[in-house]
Amino acid sequence: MNLKKESKRTPSIQKSAASLLPISLHAWLVFIFGALLYANTLSHGFTQDDAIVIYDNMYTTKGISGIKGLFTKDTFYGFFKEEGKAKLVSGGRYRPFTPAMFAIEYQLVGNNPWLGHLINILLYGFLCFMVYKLMVLMLCYKEDTLNKRYIALAITLLYAAHPLHTEAVANIKGRDEIMSMLGSVVSLYYILKFTDTKQIKALIIALISFFIAFLSKENTITFLAVIPLALYYFRDKSIRHSIVSTLPLLIPTIVFLLMRTSVLGNDFGGTPMELMNNPFLKLSNGVYVPFSASEKAATIIFTLGKYIQLLLFPHPLTHDYYPRYIDIMHFGDYRVVLSLLVYILLGYIAFRGFKTKSIVAFGAAYYLVTLSIVSNIVFPIGTNMSERFMFMPSLGFAMMVGWAMYEWVFKKLGKKVFFSLLGVIILLFSLKTFTRNQVWESDFKLFTTDVKTSTNSAKVLNAAGGALTTKAFDEKDEAKKKNMLHEAIGYLTKAVKIHPGYKNAYLIMGNAYYYLKDYDHAIEAYGNALKIDPDFKDAFVNQAIVLREAGKYAGETLNDLKKAEIYLTRSYQMNPNDMETTRLLGVLSGIKGNHQDAVKYFSKVVEADPKNANAQLNLSIALQNAGELLKAEEHRKKAEALGAEQPKN
Structure with missing residues (x-):
């Protein structure tokens, strides 16, 4: 629906911005809501990949002194501690910002997860705060009405409460998702501010935020397309002007890419042939071979449809979608065809939006753009799919649903029905988020719970x-x-x-x-x-x-x-250097009457530990049985001096 025509068709409450509730009050209420949703994770332990970036990472555990290593090595190097292993995932990973945060936290509280969980909770609350402010800045630019505030609030609450976010927030390592999204949203917000006010301060904040987002996770790069789209949709800029206005963001982009290349090089690692790092492999005559092009395409399309399903109905949830929870799919499967049709529709809505400039079209375009980098279409991501990969794209889903509810419920059935329906959805999402958080309490609970969902x-x-x-x-x-x-x-x-x-x-x-x-x-x-x-x-x-x-x-x-x-x-x-095995072979040799072998084995044990009283005694007995009485007496005395109990006749 065209935003520019909204006030002509809708009996919206026309009020000035000054007469509305302050934006900051709405935003802080959203902050509190987002943070409280994850308050029950504060007492949780470390889980899943926390070992890689926190407590088993040789740089993070050094505290502040390890930060240099985090910025000069692959993110996984501090865990594997070997060149090559860090690139088990295609292209390697360079995400030093959040591990640097973990190093500072480790310096402050040591091997204790509570601070990491607290920071994740607060950062997520702040992200929800900024999402609300961004929605208001986009939707209310030309006309600040209470109805548009309702839309902004609905979108933000849908995003904040969505249970698919639990993996990113309840797992401390998921902070890379939070910081990437937060930095990207802040950057978009201040680019819009700069466009409106021409204040250099706004541009500087946008550039710094974008750089931090890049250092947190590489999918920030999708906002190089999202930001000009936002300018085109919400500031009536031409496509050319929107692109030109985004060019300053190439500065942090290029700096990040240079840093990444200097650490990881240009070697993208090729295609792994291990199933746990490449889900598009199948067994053929006992050997793993790649999927056919048709199988791979069908499987990817199916997983994209699975995302839509989970966005609409987030149950059951799991942290694991590895082979063969997602099986080899074919175009003869109706689910693949249905998924393809849904994405064709989304593409049509996004394409048509270039003329209509509606929020639902922007939401569709935003969803498709931010999904692209984790879709396995652009490049392999090492797994079929993951709920955390929806952390960024789910905002597009919230935009589409929020606007659809406004058009089809608020306008047709009224404000009470709109807020009642929104309240029910938010309540259900929140309950699912709260209960799903509890599963992330520990590795044991997470794995033994999710194995009942990801059965294959x-x-x-x-x-x-x-x-x-x-x-x-x-x-x-x-x-x-x-x-x-x-x-x-x-x-x-x-x-x-x-x-x-x-x-x-x-x-x-x-x-x-x-x-x-x-x-x-x-x-x-x-x-x-x-x-x-x-x-x-x-x-x-x-x-x-x-x-x-x-x-x-x-x-x-x-x-x-x-x-x-x-x-x-x-x-x-x-x-051969295990002395218990050597001792047992000595005992066995003695029992079998192979006394010379027994002497050989017991001599080796004594050589390894001369102060072992029992070893000296065993050697003495073996020597005596082998007829070497003088040596046997010598070792018997040593055994006695060391406190060994002499065998009774």
Whole structure:
């Protein structure tokens, strides 16, 4: 609907801006609303990717002194601590601003998440504050009426309450989304201010905000299209003038791109061939190959439709949309066709808006532009989709819905029905946001909850299996412990069925079997991990340990010396410097009458730890059995001096 014609058709309340409630009061009420929605996250712990950018990041944990490293390395480098691994996602990541904030917070409160959650809450409240001010500045430029304020308020409340934002706000790491959106919104606001007032101060604030937004997350770049669109729609500028007015923003853009290139280079990493970093792979004859062009296009279109579904009806929610929660799709699926039709309609509305200049058309254009960079169309993002990717585009959705409610409800049914319907939607959204926040309390709660939604996601199946295995390790109740471990194995078995090359799932499966003392299955699981990656250090180390324990169990409990020897020998071959394995081989050799071998193994243990009284005593006994009596007596005295109890005759 044309904004310029609105006052002629609508019996709006024509009042001057001075007679309306102050903008600042509306905005602060929105700030409080947005912040209170997430107040129940204040006591939450660290979750999900917080490890990467906060408590397991070698730069962040240095506090202020680590900030230089955050600005001079890939964002993931401080976690992986290896060149190359940081570029597991295509093109690498350069987002130093929010990790620098985390470093300052770490300096102040250490490994404590409360301050991070508090800052996220306040920043989100401030973002809602700025969204409201922006809506007023856009909608009320020519004519400041109470009706237009209603539209601005409805749009802002719909945006503030939307449950899809929980991943960005309830997860501390999600601050990159908040800061990118906040910096972009502030930049747009002050570009409009500069256009209206020509005050250099407004332009400077816009440039600084845009630079901060870029340093927070790269999808800020979409606002290079959004801002001229806003000038064209809401300031009656020509397309050429709108573009020219946006040119100053190229300064922070170029500076950021130069910084990014200097750190990451021009290597965009190619296309990963690991399913957890590239969802558009499928198994063919036991080997992962790319989707066909048709499969990839259909799958992308389906996920875009899934976003629309979640914007309209945000349930159920999950943090994980990895393969195969989103399966391989085809154009024969009605959901793909329906999604395509919806986006054709949105494109038509946005294109037609160049003539009508309606808020719904701007909302459609804004949605499509900001969605583009996370759509897997422009470049691969490493997953099918994610709820946090809607943090920026969802404002376009709120604009379309807010304006539609005004046109179809407020105008036709009146103000009371309008606010009643808006209130019901906001209440439902808020309740969903509040309850969804609670799931983000901890990794354990997040993973074990979302695995029931993302039932075919190999990644969350692995995560839930890992969380259960870790928790089971500390569980004192043996019955509960076994139940948790069996549940974990169930999830992990399904994960490797979906993704047979998932080495980490096999690793965790091995751990779960080990805690159950099911050594044969543990050995098999670690072996599968090593088949996938022979250099997988964790699997190698763990398999050596479980072989040792399996050998010990076979010898001491089953009295199966042959099996014990097989396991212990394999363990020793993998790690000849493990002194417990060496000791056990010494004991086994002695029992079998291989006294020279027993001397060899016990001598190695003593060499590693000469002050170990029992080691000295074992060597003394082995030497005596081997007929080396003088040496046996020498080590017996050393054992006695160290406090070893002598064996009784």
